[in-house]
Structures are given as structure tokens and as C-alpha cells.
Amino acid sequence: MTDDMLARSTWxxxxxxxxxxxxxxxxxxxxxxxxxxxxxxxxxxxMRYVWNQPFDFTEELCGLFMTLAVFTLMPITxxxxxxxxxxxxxxxxxxxxxxxxxxxxxLILWIFLYIFIREAWGISEFTRMLGxxxxxxxxxxxxxxxVACAALFLVALVSIWRTFxxxxxxxxxxxxx
Numbered sequence: 001m002t003d004d005m006l007a008r009s010t011w012x013x014x015x016x017x018x019x020x021x022x023x024x025x026x027x028x029x030x031x032x033x034x035x036x037x038x039x040x041x042x043x044x045x046x047m048r049y050v051w052n053q054p055f056d057f058t059e060e061l062c063g064l065f066m067t068l069a070v071f072t073l074m075p076i077t078x079x080x081x082x083x084x085x086x087x088x089x090x091x092x093x094x095x096x097x098x099x100x101x102x103x104x105x106x107l108i109l110w111i112f113l114y115i116f117i118r119e120a121w122g123i124s125e126f127t128r129m130l131g132x133x134x135x136x137x138x139x140x141x142x143x144x145x146x147v148a149c150a151a152l153f154l155v156a157l158v159s160i161w162r163t164f165x166x167x168x169x170x171x172x173x174x175x176x177x
Contacts, residue, residue: 012165025074026151030072037065057137058121064134064144071148079159106163114155120149 044058077083094118098101126146132141 015161016165019080019158022154023079023158025070027076029147030069033065033072037062037069040065057134060134060136063141064139064141068144068147071151073153074151075158078155078162081162094142103163106159109159110156113152113159117149117152117156120145120152124149149174 040055040058040061044055048054085105088122090098095100124142127145128142133139
């Protein structure tokens with residue numbers, strides 16, 4: 001291996017480590033949201049059936065937590081390539097055709113992410129501008145939208161990186177052998 005190849009590999013590895021760290025940080029938010037949802041539902045059940053005093057805000061807060069979890073867990077899923085893929089055609093091909101199909105799939109994802117991020121960011125700005133809050137618990141909605149937009153931006157970054165630099169998944173990351 002030449003020094004130039006080693007330097008390029010090191011640069012790519014460092015960028016990949018940073019992207020992986022950002023994905024882990026974002027998925028930590030998702031894990032906390034899921035834990036918060038679990039704790040809230042548990043507390044709501046206890047309050048309803050033990051003290052006959054249900055929480056009024058359980059549904060809306062659980063909805064926010066679930067939405068937050070879905071969006072914040074997307075980057076690590078895409079990074080580790082554990083997302084659902086339709087491979088009927090690509091498995092029948094090989095070489096350049098298979099690579100072109102992968103790039104076509106990535107282009108479709110990029111178009112989707114561009115439209116979704118643009119619309120979500122507009123809604124986030126509107127929510128922030130009006131200071132909208134949840135109905136029952138009066139929580140500000142803007143932080144939830146902002147984190148979801150950041151997660152989608154990270155998905156776009158991972159997708160772009162994955163297209164031009166193949167991420168090597170560890171054997172322990174494989175869901176199906």
C-alpha cells in the first residue's frame with residue numbers, strides 16, 4: 001500500500017468515524033425518546049388503574065416521542081445498511097448494471113429526502129415563528145421538528161457518503177447472514 005493510498009484511506013476512515021459518531025448520537029436521542037415513551041405509558045397505566053387519575057397528555061407526548069424515535073433512528077439504520085431494500089432486480093444483475101441500480105436507488109432517496117427536508121423545514125420554521133405548542137402539555141413543538149429535520153439531513157449525508165464511498169459494515173452489524 002502506498003503512502004497516498006494510506007492517507008486517502010485514513011481520511012475516509014476519519015470521515016466515516018465522524019458520520020458514525022453523529023449517527024450514534026442521533027440514535028441515542030431516539031433511544032431516550034423510546035425510553036421516555038415507555039416510562040410515560042407505564043406511569044399513565046399506574047395513574048389510571050391505581051389512583052384513577054389518568055394523565056391528559058400521554059397520547060400527545062407519546063406521539064411526539066414516537067415520531068422523534070422514528071426520525072432519529074433512521075441515520076444509523078441507513079449507515080449500517082439495515083434498511084429495507086428491494087433487491088429483486090439487482091440480485092439478478094452484476095457489475096456495472098448492479099452499481100447503476102444502486103445509484104438509481106440512491107437518487108430516488110435523495111429526491112425524497114430533498115422534498116421531505118424542504119417541506120419539514122418549512123413546517124419547522126412556521127412552528128417556530130408562531131411558537132406553536134402541544135394542546136395538553138403545552139410543550140413547544142419546534143424542538144421536535146428541528147431534531148427530526150437534523151436527523152433527515154444526517155440521513156442525506158449518510159446516503160451521499162454511502163454512494164461515493166462504500167461503508168464497510170462490521171460482521172456484528174449484519175442482521176441477516
